[in-house]
Structure formats: C-alpha cells, structure tokens
Amino acid sequence: MEKIQAGLQDASGFLPQWLIGVGVLVVAVLGALAAHRFLVALAKRAVGPRRSVAIAILDKTYGPTTLAACLAAVAIVTPLAPLNGDLSNALAHSFAVASIALIGWILIRSVDLAAARYLQRYRADIAENFLARKHVTQVRVFKRVTDTLIIIIAVSAALMTFNSVRQYGVSLFASAGAAGIIVGLAARPLLSNLIAGVQIAVTQPIRIEDAVIIENEWGWVEDIASTYVVIRLWDWRRMVVPLSYFIERPFQNWTRDAASLIGSVNLHVDYSADVPRIRQRLEKTVHESKLWDGSVVNLQVIDANSRTMELRALVSARNAPEAWDLRCEIREKLIAFLRAEMPQALPRDRADLALPSADHSLRPIGARS
Structure with missing residues (x-):
C-alpha cells in the first residue's frame, strides 16, 4: 500500500494530480469489471448447465453484482487516489447515489426472484389452470406495486442527497398548502390505480388469461401492470385499460369461475x-x-x-x-x-291471391265457380 502511494506521488511530478486520481479510479473499475465477469463465468461452469435455477439467479443478479463490484473497487482505491477536495466531495456524493441505486436494484431483483420461485409450483399449461392464473395474477400485481414503491423511494432518497432538492422538499412538506393540494390532485390517478391493483390482487375480479368483454370488445387479459391492464383482443389488437376501470365499472368475465x-x-x-x-x-x-x-x-x-x-x-x-x-x-x-x-x-313468404267473380265478389284462385 505504501509503495503504491509513493509511486502515485512520484507520478504527480509530471501529471496533474486530478488526472492521476481519475486514472486510478478508471483502472480500478475496469479491473473490477474484468474480475466480476471472470468470477461469474467460473460460477456458471461450476454449477453446470443442468442447474437452471442457479444459472437464472446468476443472470438475474448480474447487473446488481456488477455495480456492487465497481463500488467496492472505488471504495478500496479512493484513499490511494490523490484527489483534491472538490473532486473528492463529488466522488463521495456519486458513491452515495450509486449505493442507493444499488440497494433499490437489489430489492427489485430480490422481489423478482421470489415471485418466480413462488410461481414455479403452479402449472399454467393445463386446461383447468384457475389456481395457477389466480396466483400469477396476485404475484404479478403485488410485484409491480412493490417495484413501483421501491423505485419511488430510491429516487426520492437519491434526490434528497442534493442540498437544493432537500431544501425544496422540506419547504414543500412544511407549507402543506396549495402546493400539497396540487401534488395530491396530480397524483390521484396514479394512487387510485395502485390501490385498484391491490384490490384486484386480493378480490380478483379478473385474472391473467381471463376471457372478458369490455367496451363491446372481446379478448383475454394478457397483462396486469401496476396502473393498467392489457387486453388481447380476438383480432390481435391490444386494448389498454386503467386498473380503476375494473373496480368502478361493470364488465363481463366469461371465465370467472369456470372456463367452459x-x-x-x-x-x-x-x-x-x-x-x-x-x-x-x-x-x-x-x-x-x-x-x-x-x-x-x-x-x-x-x-x-x-x-x-x-x-x-x-x-x-x-x-x-x-x-x-x-x-x-x-x-x-x-x-x-x-x-x-x-x-x-327454409323461411318463405306466403300470399293469398283472389280474383273478382261474376257477382263482383272475390274468390281465391283455383276455387270453383
């Protein structure tokens, strides 16, 4: 460690100090990326191609582990890099924001893995798959809502690391006046759809692959997102409907209790x-x-x-x-x-035709005089 610091000090005689610091960080990040890629490949080879679950976990967590390796490398070499005060403060702030993003990313990937693991016990490729569609609907809706909340909290925490945004947020919450009312009205559709998503997950008026008639269109429920539902119509069109529609308005569900x-x-x-x-x-x-x-x-x-x-x-x-x-x-x-x-x-029309007789009365055609 001391030899590295001495070498960096010697190099500062003919190179700008900030350039040496940035170079050290870049080399550390590149080394972390190479080491991470090598370790992941080694882990995949160790578990073998038959362990599909382990391979899927490695693939799902590749992004968060890559960012974690880079942050670890930066944390290790930062004390060795000759950085001035401003550059050091900017690096520390960036490190804090990246750490918040890493935590949110890890939480989202954890939710995805838990949902996929839970749904493995249910089969959707059979005719009577109501139980599978029920759990798929619940898990998907809860996962989307959870992911949305994690992203909102992570973005809010990252923005609060900036002094100007923190002061604005404090003043906004302190005022609790017209601005709060405007923000509440603007967020009402989003919040109502999120709450409707939770209601649909619990009560389940619709499920994935339910056959429904909505707005005089017939189709199947293809996807239930955090704020909307995608209906796959019979002619391959897609109808996007807000989640709150299925709570507030009537519709037909042809497969609510049975598919027949x-x-x-x-x-x-x-x-x-x-x-x-x-x-x-x-x-x-x-x-x-x-x-x-x-x-x-x-x-x-x-x-x-x-x-x-x-x-x-x-x-x-x-x-x-x-x-x-x-x-x-x-x-x-x-x-x-x-x-x-x-x-x-076959349907046909009938007519009763009559001709005038000698006494000027009407007689049917074919009748004897």
Missing part, C-alpha cells in the same frame, strides 16, 4: 319445419364434433312471428374460443341440413 361456456345458435325456420327432426340432427352433429365438451345440447322454439319460428340451439364447449368455433360449425351444418334434406323448412 354455453354458446347459442339462432335459426329462423318456416312453420312447416319438423322441429324434433332438427333436434335429432343437432344432437348427432355435436356428438361428431371434437369441440363439444359433452355437457349441454338442446334445441328450443324461443319465438314466433307472422313469418317464421325462431329456434335456439344451446351447446357447450371447454373454453371461449372453442365455444365460438363450435357455434359456427353447428350453424353451418344445420343450414346445410335444412337446405339439403328439409327445404320446406
């Missing part, structure tokens, strides 16, 4: 239609379909007007996409059946 759904197919037929025969054809068609879940099949006459009867076929499927496809299949095959085997059942 009952779909309806409405047909208009003539009064001469053989309804029992159509019902038999419906039952035969759904038994031949791979989309039917084997639970519900029914055909009823639900309405009648001056021209036609309205039939409603009810069929069930395992989930919303299969229910839609099954409805389309049933509609197509029933129409083909009516056209091919029961054409008299």
